[in-house]
Amino acid sequence: MKIGCPTEIKPQEYRVGVTPNAALEAVSQGHEVLIQSGAGLGAGFDDAAYEAAGARIIDTAAEIFASADMIVKVKEPQPVERKMLRQGQLLFTYLHLAPDPEQTKDLLASGCTAIAYETVTDRSGGLPLLAPMSEVAGRLAPQVGAWTLQKANGGRGVLMGGVPGVGPARVIVIGGGVVGTHAAKIAAGMGADVTVLDRSLPRLRYLDDVFGGTFKTGYSSAGLLEELLPLADMVIGAVLIPGAAAPKLVRRDQFPMMKPGAVLVDVAIDQGGCFETSRATTHQDPIYEVDGIMHYCVANMPGAVARTSTLALGNATMPFMLALAKKGWKQSCADDPHLLNGLNVHAGQLTYEAVGAALGIDTVDPKSLI
Ligand SMILES: NC(=O)C1=CN([C@@H]2O[C@H](COP(=O)(O)OP(=O)(O)OC[C@H]3O[C@@H](n4cnc5c(N)ncnc54)[C@H](O)[C@@H]3O)[C@@H](O)[C@H]2O)C=CC1
Numbered sequence: 001m002k003i004g005c006p007t008e009i010k011p012q013e014y015r016v017g018v019t020p021n022a023a024l025e026a027v028s029q030g031h032e033v034l035i036q037s038g039a040g041l042g043a044g045f046d047d048a049a050y051e052a053a054g055a056r057i058i059d060t061a062a063e064i065f066a067s068a069d070m071i072v073k074v075k076e077p078q079p080v081e082r083k084m085l086r087q088g089q090l091l092f093t094y095l096h097l098a099p100d101p102e103q104t105k106d107l108l109a110s111g112c113t114a115i116a117y118e119t120v121t122d123r124s125g126g127l128p129l130l131a132p133m134s135e136v137a138g139r140l141a142p143q144v145g146a147w148t149l150q151k152a153n154g155g156r157g158v159l160m161g162g163v164p165g166v167g168p169a170r171v172i173v174i175g176g177g178v179v180g181t182h183a184a185k186i187a188a189g190m191g192a193d194v195t196v197l198d199r200s201l202p203r204l205r206y207l208d209d210v211f212g213g214t215f216k217t218g219y220s221s222a223g224l225l226e227e228l229l230p231l232a233d234m235v236i237g238a239v240l241i242p243g244a245a246a247p248k249l250v251r252r253d254q255f256p257m258m259k260p261g262a263v264l265v266d267v268a269i270d271q272g273g274c275f276e277t278s279r280a281t282t283h284q285d286p287i288y289e290v291d292g293i294m295h296y297c298v299a300n301m302p303g304a305v306a307r308t309s310t311l312a313l314g315n316a317t318m319p320f321m322l323a324l325a326k327k328g329w330k331q332s333c334a335d336d337p338h339l340l341n342g343l344n345v346h347a348g349q350l351t352y353e354a355v356g357a358a359l360g361i362d363t364v365d366p367k368s369l370i
């Protein structure tokens with residue numbers, strides 16, 4: 001199969017979909033790998049590294065889209081990329097369709113087959129292609145939140161760990177999955193007083209068993225949040241209902257009860273965000289203020305640490321990419337129901353129920369397609 005990897009064009013997105021190591025594996029299994037010239041530079045991989053792996057360097061994205069059987073990327077295809085997708089072409093990348101009707105419409109119109117990293121599952125109920133980026137974004141969240149808390153950036157002017165004689169920042173993490181757990185670990189490591197809220201009792205039990213001395217846990221409810229919001233210096237939004245739009249858990253009319261200059265970090269922004277006032281921002285212009293409350297809502301946080309993120313993502317995607325290249329999407333999905341869960345779009349049809357529900361579009365059962 002011809003595997004094509006264009007340069008990411010989302011603002012300040014420095015990751016790349018195929019690492020030289022992944023290219024080498026694919027080439028050694030008999031596939032052709034096309035990499036756009038310079039695609040890996042942001043992550044520290046030059047063209048020579050790909051050539052040494054046996055990949056072909058191609059000048060333009062247009063040539064890659066025109067000839068590859070499978071496009072492997074990081075971020076959802078941008079409008080100019082969507083115009084280049086075609087019937088029968090396989091797209092393997094993050095999509096986040098539920099909050100994105102425009103992209104959904106374009107993918108359906110293109111006739112392509114699109115497998116979304118974020119809805120591929122594993123045997124333990126996890127999301128193996130989201131997890132590495134959730135680990136990164138979770139670990140970044142307290143770091144960017146701490147920066148936003150600085151006075152010159154609009155925050156309250158509170159230091160995460162406090163100092164002897166002055167108490168630490170209070171951090172509330174909503175959602176104790178991968179993002180939330182990593183965020184809580186780092187925030188606690190910075191010395192903050194951290195509480196993690198989740199709706200899953202098994203998850204709360206796990207967190208309490210493993211991290212009981214490091215941070216507190218709470219059952220996520222509107223009532224508990226009302227109690228905690230007035231105390232918070234930072235709230236990190238880390239909830240997920242797979243494939244679906246994120247529930248809005250903090251409303252604008254609750255801001256008057258919060259401390260002026262408190263910070264909301266909405267990691268769940270790629271699923272539409274879990275705060276009413278969240279709107280996606282970029283690394284270039286990451287924060288904004290609403291009624292005295294600071295917001296950080298960058299939808300591609302891992303792009304900030306592109307090298308770490310590219311390596312972590314490549315480790316997770318490579319086996320799936322190789323299976324798709326070897327057997328095609330149909331056989332690969334027939335052999336692996338977890339990969340089938342990644343199928344969101346096929347030949348003009350939407351195949352992921354939660355996306356259809358969020359956007360009011362009928363879906364077909366992906367099992368009926370294989
Ligand atoms: N902005 C960015 O750059 C990135 C964003 N993300 C996003 O972060 C979000 C979280 O991802 P993961 O941690 O991997 O998901 P996860 O599935 O590991 O964890 C989500 C947690 O949210 C909990 N939850 C659901 N509804 C809740 C509620 N009402 N209150 C409290 N907890 C609730 C679930 O029980 C689960 O434990 C996703 O939207 C993901 O796409 C992930 C990576 C990068």
Ligand SMILES: CC(=O)C(=O)O
Nearest residue numbers: 094133270299300302
């Ligand atoms: C998960 C995701 O959207 C990202 O890594 O950008």
Ligand SMILES: [Mg+2]
Nearest residue numbers: 270299300301
């Ligand atoms: Mg994202």
